[in-house]
Structure formats: structure tokens, C-alpha cells
Amino acid sequence: MKETAQYIDFFRSERQRIDSGSLPVLNARRDEAAAAFERLGFPSQKVERYKYTDVAAAFAPNYGIQLQNAPSAPGAPSDLAAKAGVPTSSPSAASTVDEAPADLVSRLYGTLADVNADAITALNTMLVQDLLLVHVPAGTTREHPVQITYQLHSSAPLMQNRRLLIVAEPGARVQVILNEKADAQQDFLVTQVTEVFVGAGAQVEVYDIESTHDRFHRFHQFFAEVAQDGRLTHTAFTLAGGLSRNQTDVRLSGQGASANLLGCAITDGCQHVDNNTLIDHLAPGCRSHELYKYVVDQQSTGAFAGRVLVREQAQQTDSEERNANLVCTDQARMWTQPMLEIYADDVKCSHGSTVGQLNAEALFYMRQRGISEPDARMLLKQAFAAEVINNIPLKALQQRLHILVEKRFRSCEDCRLCKK
Amino acid sequence: MLEIKNLHATIGGKEILKGIDLVVRPGEIHALMGQNGAGKSTLSNVLVGNPSYTVTEGSIRFNGKDLLAMSPDERAHEGLFLSFQQPVEIPGVSMVNFMRAALNAKRKYLGLEPLDAGSFLKLMREKRKIVELDSKLTSRSVNEGFSGGEKKRNEIFQMAMLEPTLSILDETDSGLDVDALRIVAEGFNKLRTPETSAIVITHYQRLLDYLKPDIVHVLIDGRIVRTGGPGLAAEIERRGFDWVREES
Numbered sequence: 260m261k262e263t264a265q266y267i268d269f270f271r272s273e274r275q276r277i278d279s280g281s282l283p284v285l286n287a288r289r290d291e292a293a294a295a296f297e298r299l300g301f302p303s304q305k306v307e308r309y310k311y312t313d314v315a316a317a318f319a320p321n322y323g324i325q326l327q328n329a330p331s332a333p334g335a336p337s338d339l340a341a342k343a344g345v346p347t348s349s350p351s352a353a354s355t356v357d358e359a360p361a362d363l364v365s366r367l368y369g370t371l372a373d374v375n376a377d378a379i380t381a382l383n384t385m386l387v388q389d390l391l392l393v394h395v396p397a398g399t400t401r402e403h404p405v406q407i408t409y410q411l412h413s414s415a416p417l418m419q420n421r422r423l424l425i426v427a428e429p430g431a432r433v434q435v436i437l438n439e440k441a442d443a444q445q446d447f448l449v450t451q452v453t454e455v456f457v458g459a460g461a462q463v464e465v466y467d468i469e470s471t472h473d474r475f476h477r478f479h480q481f482f483a484e485v486a487q488d489g490r491l492t493h494t495a496f497t498l499a500g501g502l503s504r505n506q507t508d509v510r511l512s513g514q515g516a517s518a519n520l521l522g523c524a525i526t527d528g529c530q531h532v533d534n535n536t537l538i539d540h541l542a543p544g545c546r547s548h549e550l551y552k553y554v555v556d557q558q559s560t561g562a563f564a565g566r567v568l569v570r571e572q573a574q575q576t577d578s579e580e581r582n583a584n585l586v587c588t589d590q591a592r593m594w595t596q597p598m599l600e601i602y603a604d605d606v607k608c609s610h611g612s613t614v615g616q617l618n619a620e621a622l623f624y625m626r627q628r629g630i631s632e633p634d635a636r637m638l639l640k641q642a643f644a645a646e647v648i649n650n651i652p653l654k655a656l657q658q659r660l661h662i663l664v665e666k667r668f669r670s671c672e673d674c675r676l677c678k679k
Numbered sequence: 680m681l682e683i684k685n686l687h688a689t690i691g692g693k694e695i696l697k698g699i700d701l702v703v704r705p706g707e708i709h710a711l712m713g714q715n716g717a718g719k720s721t722l723s724n725v726l727v728g729n730p731s732y733t734v735t736e737g738s739i740r741f742n743g744k745d746l747l748a749m750s751p752d753e754r755a756h757e758g759l760f761l762s763f764q765q766p767v768e769i770p771g772v773s774m775v776n777f778m779r780a781a782l783n784a785k786r787k788y789l790g791l792e793p794l795d796a797g798s799f800l801k802l803m804r805e806k807r808k809i810v811e812l813d814s815k816l817t818s819r820s821v822n823e824g825f826s827g828g829e830k831k832r833n834e835i836f837q838m839a840m841l842e843p844t845l846s847i848l849d850e851t852d853s854g855l856d857v858d859a860l861r862i863v864a865e866g867f868n869k870l871r872t873p874e875t876s877a878i879v880i881t882h883y884q885r886l887l888d889y890l891k892p893d894i895v896h897v898l899i900d901g902r903i904v905r906t907g908g909p910g911l912a913a914e915i916e917r918r919g920f921d922w923v924r925e926e927s
Contacts, residue, residue: 618767621769621772624769625772625777628755628837629755629782629785629841630781631784634780638776639769641771642771643771645771646771
């Protein structure tokens with residue numbers, strides 16, 4: 260396939276430049292990744308996990324590939340120590356240098372994100388330039404959330420491939436907020452691979468908030484492993500974007516581990532949001548909770564596929580999966596596919612999804628009280644999305660998201676894209 | 680104030696109203712009585728512009744304007760209010776946001792500035808007292824988890840907030856116990872002025888004992904077949920509807 264060849268050719272001809280701007284630990288994995296990527300190629304829509312997104316089309320244009328480390332301000336909380344040759348930053352003490360074990364990155368990098376299982380992960384591993392490490396030592400609680408903001412600006416089309424590694428040692432606690440933004444109306448393509456290691460009894464919350472534009476293409480491959488009694492919360496919040504594909508894979512590998520996956524997508528115009536999740540119950544007594552809600556407007560499309568796998572040894576699993584969707588126009592489309600696969604015999608699992616329109620009775624009730632139809636619709640959509648926000652453990656972020664969602668719906672109603 | 684002429688309306692292709700004529704003047708309270716299926720709720724829905732109903736013939740003028748040409752929200756701004764027979768629960772929309780949106784929409788229509796947060800909450804507190812509505816309820820989502828009685832009290836509370844000139848009470852007494860009925864009726868009476876009117880739809884005399892209608896209409900099969908004074912309601916309570924049907 261020519262889309263695949265384009266990246267392989269680039270990698271071979273620019274190998275030296277790719278390596279020179281980057282870290283040995285990243286360079287060491289490129290050959291294996293390139294071989295895997297060449298073998299796998301971009302997945303067609305016949306590949307189960309990619310059936311709702313045309314990946315090759317997204318990667319077909321010739322983007323300029325960024326081959327320098329992202330600029331980082333020294334001392335800033337999201338500083339990339341990578342620049343100084345130390346690929347770590349310790350969020351428990353942002354001002355001091357690294358306290359992480361020296362071999363941490365080489366030991367963990369790429370162990371969850373298997374290049375042989377996924378083409379986009381392979382492509383990212385082949386071309387990646389930046390790695391950011393968030394390391395929280397055992398028993399440490401990071402008091403304030405770590406905020407990482409990616410704000411792309413470029414005068415030409417740009418592709419960026421980046422990595423994030425979050426390591427919470429046993430008993431550690433950390434909240435990480437990822438802000439994906441773009442301040443230029445430009446064609447952007449981002450691949451991000453995130454690997455999260457939640458140690459025994461550790462608590463990690465990752466909030467991934469995308470607020471970009473219709474020329475932004477984003478593929479986020481998120482992998483997490485949760486050890487005994489560890490807790491992971493992951494939120495994929497798509498406020499605005501062009502093409503957004505979030506693949507979220509969680510391994511509950513220690514007894515009593517839990518995962519709470521939340522997602523919300525607000526789409527209009529020609530936007531496409533595809534959330535694909537896999538929760539793998541590998542140990543007994545684990546809990547997983549999943550809630551994804553979409554408000555799909557105008558000609559936009561949404562997809563949700565959530566697979567919960569309960570292995571034979573994962574007795575006493577408690578799992579709940581729900582996807583609810585509001586489809587606001589005749590042209591908007593939503594695909595939903597909750598999947599539950601159970602091999603254990605003593606479990607409590609549920610899954611379900613709904614696709615519907617705004618409640619006509621509620622709309623009329625509001626209009627009788629004098630609320631205009633656009634405002635009534637907006638209030639109902641906001642209320643729909645609010646359920647996801649209210650489930651977010653970080654209260655300050657709840658408030659912020661309520662405001663951002665309201666703003667989003669207001670501009671959506673005002674811009675009237677669908678009527679142009 | 681309200682002038683209905685030869686009103687015909689259908690729902691799902693079925694004709695429910697078959698020629699209604701009704702005039703309501705400022706300060707009047709009209710009672711509309713009739714059995715199930717007579718068209719009482721259809722009339723109230725048509726008045727407030729429920730899109731499920733189609734007007735096939737006739738006209739409605741409200742304060743001299745063509746009511747049927749207005750959207751439901753415009754009708755509300757013009758002073759029309761319906762106390763719903765079954766108020767809708769709206770999970771996730773708080774009473775505060777809901778009332779603020781409604782009140783400020785009306786103020787905008789009237790060319791007034793939106794009410795600031797402080798004055799708005801003060802107004803909510805004052806109006807709540809009229810129907811003894813607990814502050815816990817107004818901090819919840821609209822009607823969510825409200826009992827039947829609380830929902831009806833909430834309707835009158837909203838009426839107090841919006842100060843309509845013509846209110847339609849659609850079986851506001853249904854599902855209310857004696858105490859709740861008294862609170863709702865007394866709340867309504869506190870809001871009365873010489874300029875405000877109401878159409879009260881009910882099966883029973885007991886609500887009318889509180890509201891004291893000036894004029895009573897009996898609706899049978901989509902038409903008003905009899906109109907009289909307060910005595911007519913008492914007579915129906917005593918004798919039922921059949922004699923009206925026979926005499927009409």
C-alpha cells in the first residue's frame with residue numbers, strides 16, 4: 260500500500276536525522292517497529308478494531324514530519340528533561356532533577372505498546388521524537404495535577420509522533436491532564452502512544468481533553484496496566500476536533516485492580532470521533548466501569564466499540580459498560596458496539612448502549628416556559644454530557660468542563676455550519 | 680384577552696376539537712369540565728402550541744394578536760402559561776438554570792436586561808414560599824424525583840416566577856391529597872390580579888371550591904355544549920355529565 264510505503268521510505272532515507280534528534284532508548288526500538296509496521300501496513304476497515312475509521316486516508320497526505328524535540332521551557336512543570344539527555348522528570352519535585360531509577364525508561368518503554376500488534380503503535384515507535392516521563396515514587400502523592408499541554412502551531416502541514424510514559428510506583432497517586440490544542444488552522448496529524456503503569460495500590464487519573472479543529476487528525480493509543488488494588492481513571496473528552504481516534508487498552512492484572520473509563524464526544528460539521536476500548540480482566544476481584552456519551556450533530560460521525568474481556572481466572576469480576584448517544588440530525592451517524600466476553604463463571608457484568616434523539620416532551624415543556632428552541636436543545640445536550648463530567652473525580656476539572664461544554668454548544672448553535 | 684372562534688384540531692389525523700368558541704376577559708376564571716376524551720387537554724395543548732396537534736380550522740386571538748402564528752416560546756412571552764397535567768422530568772437540567780433561561784428569555788423579549796444572579800436567586804426564594812416549595816427541590820434537576828404533589832406545586836412556582844396573564848391549569852388537582860390541593864389552590868389565588876385570567880380544567884368540584892370560577896363550561900365530544908355560572912359545576916358534581924349530554 261502506497262500510504263505505508265511513504266512512511267517506510269521516509270524512515271529509511273531520514274534515519275540518521277531521526278536518530279540524531281532523539282534518545283538512544285527510543286532509537287533502539289526503531290528497527291523492530293519499522294519491520295512490524297511494514298508487515299502490518301495501515302489497517303483497512305476490514306480489521307475489526309479499525310472498522311469505523313479510514314486510517315489510510317488520514318495518513319495519505321504528505322505531512323511535514325517534525326524531527327526536532329518539542330521546545331520546552333526549563334523549569335516548567337511539563338518540562339521535558341529529554342532535552343538535557345535525562346529522559347525523566349519527577350513530578351513529585353518538579354524543580355529537582357530526576358529521582359527515577361536510571362533504567363526505568365529502557366525497562367518499561369514499549370512493553371505495553373506492542374509494535375507487533377498494532378500498526379499505528381509501530382509507526383509511532385518508528386518515528387517518535389519526544390518522550391515525556393511522569394514518574395511518581397512509591398507512596399508519594401502528587402498534590403496538584405500534572406498538566407501537559409500540546410499546542411501545535413505551524414505554517415505548513417505537520418505530523419508529530421510522541422510518547423508519554425506514566426509510572427506510578429506502589430501506593431503513589433497522581434492526576435495527569437493532557438490538553439490537546441492547536442492555534443493554527445493547519446492540517447495536523449498526531450500520533451501519541453501513552454503507556455501507564457499503575458503499581459500496587461497506586462491511583463492514577465488521566466484526563467485527555469482534545470479541543471482542536473476540523474483539520475486536526477489525532478490517533479491516541481493508550482495502554483495501561485493496573486497491579487493489585489491499583490486504580491486507574493481515564494477520561495477521553497473530545498470537545499472539538501477533526502478526526503479523533505482514541506484506542507484505550509487496560510490490563511487489570513492484579514487482584515482487586517479497578518479501571519474507570521469515561522468518555523464524551525461532542526461532534527458537528529464533518530467531525531469523526533472513534534473510541535475503541537479493551538478492558539482485559541486478567542485477575543480475580545477486579546472492577547471496571549465504563550461510560551461513554553456522544554452528542555453527534557450535523558453531518559458528523561461517532562463510533563464506540565468497547566470490549567470487556569473476562570478471563571477464566573478472573574472470578575468475582577464486577578464490570579459495567581454503558582454507551583449512550585444523542586444523534587441530533589438525519590445526516591449524523593453513530594455506530595456503537597459494546598462487547599462482553601466472559602470465560603469465568605462467577606462474575607457480575609453488564610453492558611448496553613442507546614442511540615436516541617432529544618426528548619420531544621422535555622423540549623416542548625421548556626419552550627412553553629419561554630425558552631427558545633435552540634436554547635432548549637442546548638440545555639438538554641449539556642445535561643446529557645453533564646453525566647460524564649459529574650463522574651470525574653477531579654472537582655476543579657468538573658467545573659471547567661461544564662463551562663467548556665456550554666461554550667462549545669453555544670458556538671455550535673451559533674455557527675450554523677449545517678445550514679451553509 | 681382570549682378569543683377562540685370555531686376551533687377545530689386534530690392529533691394523528693383524528694379530529695378532537697370540533698368547533699370551539701370561547702372568550703376570556705381580563706380577571707375572569709373559566710372552568711372547563713368534561714369527561715375523559717372530551718378534548719379538554721387538546722384545547723390546552725393547542726393554545727400553547729404543542730406541535731403534536733394540528734389546527735385545521737378556526738382562529739385564536741390573544742390580546743389582539745394571532746396566537747396560532749406564534750411559536751410556543753413567543754406565546755409564553757406574551758403571557759400564556761400551562762400548568763401541565765404531567766410535568767416532564769428533565770434530568771441534568773437544574774431548576775435554577777431552567778428558570779433563569781425562561782425568565783431571561785422573557786425579559787429579553789420585553790426589552791429588559793437579564794436579571795443578575797443575586798436578584799434572580801432572591802426572586803426564587805420569594806416565589807418558592809407561595810407554594811411552600813422546599814429549597815432542596817429547587818436545587819435539583821427539573822421535576823426529577825419530585826412526588827406528584829411536588830410537581831404540581833412546582834408548576835405553580837414557575838407560574839409565580841413568570842407572571843403570566845392567562846394561565847391554563849390542566850387537571851392540576853389530579854393526584855393531589857387534600858393538603859397539597861389547598862397549598863396549590865391558595866398559591867394560585869395569591870397570584871391573582873384584576874388583570875390575570877385562567878382556564879381551569881378539572882373533573883371535580885373540589886378545586887373549584889377554592890378557585891371560585893366566574894364561568895363554567897362543559898365540553899362534550901370536542902364542543903362546548905353548556906355554559907353557566909358557578910352553580911353549573913355544583914350541579915355536575917351532583918348529577919354527573921349524562922344529563923348535559925342528553926339536554927344538548
